[in-house]
Structures are given as C-alpha cells and as structure tokens.
Amino acid sequence: MADTPNNPVDTQVRRASVEERLGALELEQARLRQELISLSGELRLPGLFLTLDAAGTSALLAADAVQEVVRLVELEPLPGAPPHVAGTFIYRGNPAVAVDLAVLLGVTRQPELDAHLVICKGARPVAVLVDRVRDLVEAPTLVEGTPDGTVTLPWDRTGLMAGLCRTPEGVRPLLRVSAVLVGSEGA
Template identity: 80%
Template sequence: MSDTPNPSVNAQVRRLSVQERLSELEAEQARLRRELVTLAGELRLPGMYLTIDAASTSALLAADSVQEVVRLVELEPLQGAPPHIAGTFIYRGSPAVVVDLAALLGVRRVPDLDAHLVICKGARTVAVLVDRVRDLVEAPVLVDGTPDGTTPLPWDATGLMAGLCRTPEGVRPLLRTSAVLVGSEGS
C-alpha cells in the first residue's frame, strides 16, 4: 500500500479551495462596490455585461466569464442530481453540466424552445440555462439598494447577486458567476 496521495482527489480538493476563495473574493468585491457607491454616489463597472432573463427577472452576467451562448439542446438527465442541475450535454466534444438558473431561484418551469445555454469559461464546462439572452450592456452603473428602495429581489436570498446595476432598460441584479459554478457541484 502506497502513502502517495491520489492525484484526482488532490485536484478536486484544490479546485474546491480555489472556488471557495473565488467566491470569497467576489463577496468582498460586492461589499467594496456597495461601499464605493455610498462614498462616490455613482460607480460605472468596467467592461461588457450580458443581459439574461430567468425566473421572470433580467440580470447581468460579466461577458468576460462567458465563452459562448447556444440554443437549448436536448439534455441527458443526471440521476440523483439536485433540482437545479438540469442535466448534461456534449459541448465541443466534452461533457457539460447544465445549471438551471430559474431552479436556483426556486422557480420550477419547463424551459421553452427559445431558451439558451450560456457556456461559462472555466476549467470544467458549465452551462447556465436561461430563458432568454437579451443584449450586451457596456459599463453599467452600480447602485445601492433595491430597485424600488424597499422590496428585496429573489436573487438577494440566493447568494447569486453581487449587486444592482442601472442599465438603459432599468435596474438589474449583477450575477456572481462563482455562485453558479459552485451550484454546478451539486450543492
């Protein structure tokens, strides 16, 4: 019997550690953004953001975390997977796990034929199932509070939201990509 650690176990432990650290950094970044808004009044986020619809709400996802957007394809169910894991499919020769964003928000529905898969960049192929992909927004303004000042959004309680942004179409939650990627682990 060898005392040599299993390389696949080490890789999995390291990946989980990196994902945890990324999640902590995103949470700190969101806290610092909120603090900046209260200090500066208006903060434009650099870069491009994809506007997506899920669970009757529009949200923003950093475009630099997106590899590609494809139409919904037939998914192979995963036995024993949590409800937010919609299944798997083969993306460019590799298996991809599909995380249903609406299910993460507690909304059960059957996606229609216009649904999309947002393929996220990362070591593993993870696709986010959304009802619709709208457009790109450049440098949205980070705002403090909720859109109407009082009612929390369903995104708030999920850990998916990094903040709120004002866009030409209105105030939208900013999605934390790491929270979706951690959701793909089946937690």
C-alpha cells in the first residue's frame, strides 16, 4: 500500500522530519545570532518574551510561541512516558501533554499548586509546566556568554538554551521551543 497524506505512518515520519528541521533551524539561528553579537557587540531580539521560573532559575520564552498560560490542573500520569512528561490533561476539549521544565533541567520536585502550564502553539497541545510565569520582557538584548565570561547555567547542558539575553533583571537563558516540543514526543 502506497503512503498517502492521510496514512498515519507517513504523517509520523513527516512530523519527525519537520521537527528535526525546525530544531536544526533554531540551532542555526542561534549560531547566526552569536555571530552577529561578535560583529556588533549585541543584538536586540524583536518582540515580547515571557519570563518563566523553573528549577530555581528564570528563562525567556518567545511570546509568539505561546497560545495561553493557565494555572496547573490535575494531570493524569502517562504510563511508560519519560520522567519529564508530567502527564496529560484536557485542554479545550483536546488531550494535551505536559512537559515539566524542571525535570528536563534535572531537578526532581513536586510542583506547587500555584504552578503554571504554558500552552505552546502547535499541531497538538503541548504545555510546559513551570513554577510560575512572571512577566513580559520587550526586545531583550542577546549577549555572548555570561557577565563573568563563563556559562554555568543548568539550561546550557540540556539543549534547551538558544542563547543568553540581558533583561532589566539580569542575564536569562532563551528557551528553544522545539527542544521542549520534541521532548514531548516520548509521550
């Protein structure tokens, strides 16, 4: 039987290919941003970015990748899922997967009742479980390294970080959305 656009196997293969290419594009975009920084000293990122708190640190996430922020709801465990998949829930009538950002960073903890789910835009609902969403930052400055010249953030070791941004509150890692979305595929 030939693969057709409606064939589930073909759809999965195409989805995996698109996600892989998206990840590669994000990595290339991060490399190009770093090259621009080295040429000009700094680069302001256009748009708004959410400040997320997870695992004792803060990070930025492009607001245009976010559909909605909601309070934590009861999550149903998903048997056989990787540890960072916190569970599933129903979002606007559709099943959704919740990925725990703290667990992706290597921090095991029980989320507080006032935690947030950041619903990412995409073909299927995926939420990022964070301790809280703090505020919006407009046009942060992408910087090279950290102020002291070292990178010691836990985000850097995970593949989740697309770069570092200077905000009024200090230097924050910029979260790669595709890394979280691909991380939900284990569900």
